[in-house]
Amino acid sequence: MHYVVQPGDTLWRIAAVHFGDPQKWNLIAQDNPHTQANRLLVGESLFLRDSAVTARMGTSAPPMLLTKAHAHTATASASEHSPSLIPGRAFLFVLADEINPLNQKVVRKVMVNPKLASALSFRLGTTVPVMPNPELFGLHATAPSSPVSMGRHAMGMKPSPFSSASTHPAGAPRFSGNRFWIDVGKAEAAGASFHNTQEILDDLDRIARKMKTPQDMARVEQIKELVKLDREVLVKGPVPAAAVKGATSMAITRSLQGVQIVGFVVTAVDLTNATQKSVQQNSVKPIAAEGIRQAGGWTMAWAGAKLGAAGGALVGIETGPGALITGAVGAVVGGVAGYWGFDWIADHIDSN
Numbered sequence: 001m002h003y004v005v006q007p008g009d010t011l012w013r014i015a016a017v018h019f020g021d022p023q024k025w026n027l028i029a030q031d032n033p034h035t036q037a038n039r040l041l042v043g044e045s046l047f048l049r050d051s052a053v054t055a056r057m058g059t060s061a062p063p064m065l066l067t068k069a070h071a072h073t074a075t076a077s078a079s080e081h082s083p084s085l086i087p088g089r090a091f092l093f094v095l096a097d098e099i100n101p102l103n104q105k106v107v108r109k110v111m112v113n114p115k116l117a118s119a120l121s122f123r124l125g126t127t128v129p130v131m132p133n134p135e136l137f138g139l140h141a142t143a144p145s146s147p148v149s150m151g152r153h154a155m156g157m158k159p160s161p162f163s164s165a166s167t168h169p170a171g172a173p174r175f176s177g178n179r180f181w182i183d184v185g186k187a188e189a190a191g192a193s194f195h196n197t198q199e200i201l202d203d204l205d206r207i208a209r210k211m212k213t214p215q216d217m218a219r220v221e222q223i224k225e226l227v228k229l230d231r232e233v234l235v236k237g238p239v240p241a242a243a244v245k246g247a248t249s250m251a252i253t254r255s256l257q258g259v260q261i262v263g264f265v266v267t268a269v270d271l272t273n274a275t276q277k278s279v280q281q282n283s284v285k286p287i288a289a290e291g292i293r294q295a296g297g298w299t300m301a302w303a304g305a306k307l308g309a310a311g312g313a314l315v316g317i318e319t320g321p322g323a324l325i326t327g328a329v330g331a332v333v334g335g336v337a338g339y340w341g342f343d344w345i346a347d348h349i350d351s352n
Contacts, residue, residue: 005044010351011037012277018048023280038351092263093301093335094328096256097309104184106165106194106233108139109177134180135246135320139163139239150195150234151203155223162234167197172230181250182235186243195234200227241319252324267294277350289346296342297335304334 003014011025019027029037031047040046110131143159153160166172171179184194201224208220226232245253274290308330309323317323 001048003046003048005040005042005046007042009040009042011040012281014046014048022277025281038349039347040351092259092266093297093304093331093339094256094259094263095301095305095331096253096260097305097324097327098183098253098257101254101257105181106167106184106235107169107171108134108163108165108180108182108235109171109175110134110139110180112178133246134239134241134244135249136241138241138244139180139182139235141236141238144237149203149207150200151207151220151223153234154200154204154227154232155207155220162195162236163239164230165233165235167231167233172232174226174230179247181245182239183243183245187235187239190238190240190243192235192237192239192243195236197227197231197233200232200234244319246320248321249324252321256324256328267298270294283350285350289350292346292349293339293343296345297339300338300341301331301335304337305331307334 003018005014011028012022015025015028016022025037027049028046029035031049035044035046112131112133114130141159141161141163144161146159146161148157148160148162150162153162153164164172165182171177188194204220204224204227208217211217211220270290271287271294274287277286278284305327309327311330312318312323312326317326
């Protein structure tokens with residue numbers, strides 16, 4: 001019988017579907033000596049020997065009488081015998097700006113919305129200041145050169161060289177305000193320092209030892225309980241905008257990380273399938289070719305992310321949700337282009 005080559009076909013795939021055994025690809029190659037085994041042409045006609053087909057069907061019926069049911073059975077069996085053949089391919093090259101979702105973060109709540117600040121001021125009976133958006137302007141202490149200690153800051157002595165934050169995933173539960181997540185590593189790289197809850201408690205103990213009245217000592221103990229409840233962390237020094245994310249940015253980041261994990265899984269599946277194909281063919285070519293495709297895709301995805309972010313910065317989108325989106329778009333474009341570009345090279349080694 002004769003078979004017309006379809007897009008995406010390989011001798012290995014055709015043998016798996018029509019003969020039930022991908023190892024019989026060499027039979028097709030033998031019967032079609034003028035065909036380039038590693039680069040089939042769409043529309044090309046291939047001769048498939050009848051004996052292999054009838055053996056696959058377990059019957060002496062002529063191959064041209066195969067029914068749709070038989071064809072379905074052949075395809076299903078091919079899947080059973082050839083686990084490295086997957087019905088579809090999806091390549092997701094998205095690089096979230098934080099590869100590791102476990103990067104240490106602390107949360108600071110501040111008022112950036114005038115309406116919310118006004119409502120809270122009315123409820124508390126005191127003025128609640130509105131701060132510039134930390135995603136655009138970063139975070140800064142009210143008095144960077146102040147000698148106020150950590151414990152005194154916790155007791156309410158302001159201005160101070162510290163900004164309060166929390167290790168609670170959603171911020172300190174006692175306070176209202178917009179949540180902003182601070183990337184500890186990025187902030188430290190910019191010169192900020194972080195002081196954990198225990199350090200604050202130790203300084204409060206130092207202050208308590210100097211107290212002369214039971215009332216003052218009781219007040220320090222009360223502050224200590226609040227510090228523990230809030231899981232308070234103090235930040236000293238300026239925190240750049242690049243180290244700060246608001247709620248929308250964090251939601252986008254987590255979504256991109258999820259997409260990225262899917263991309264990693266797809267890559268792992270592709271490499272596993274290529275490894276199986278290499279073992280079955282006793283050739284290193286399939287795994288080498290797939291490695292080239294994946295390396296090209298991920299390398300160009302990384303470069304595309306950087307170019308996308310740089311392009312956004314040129315039009316003033318340097319931080320916040322917009323910066324994440326421009327970087328993600330660049331990663332997708334770069335990754336897909338890289339994969340298919342390197343696919344052309346890899347096809348000369350082993351066609352997929």
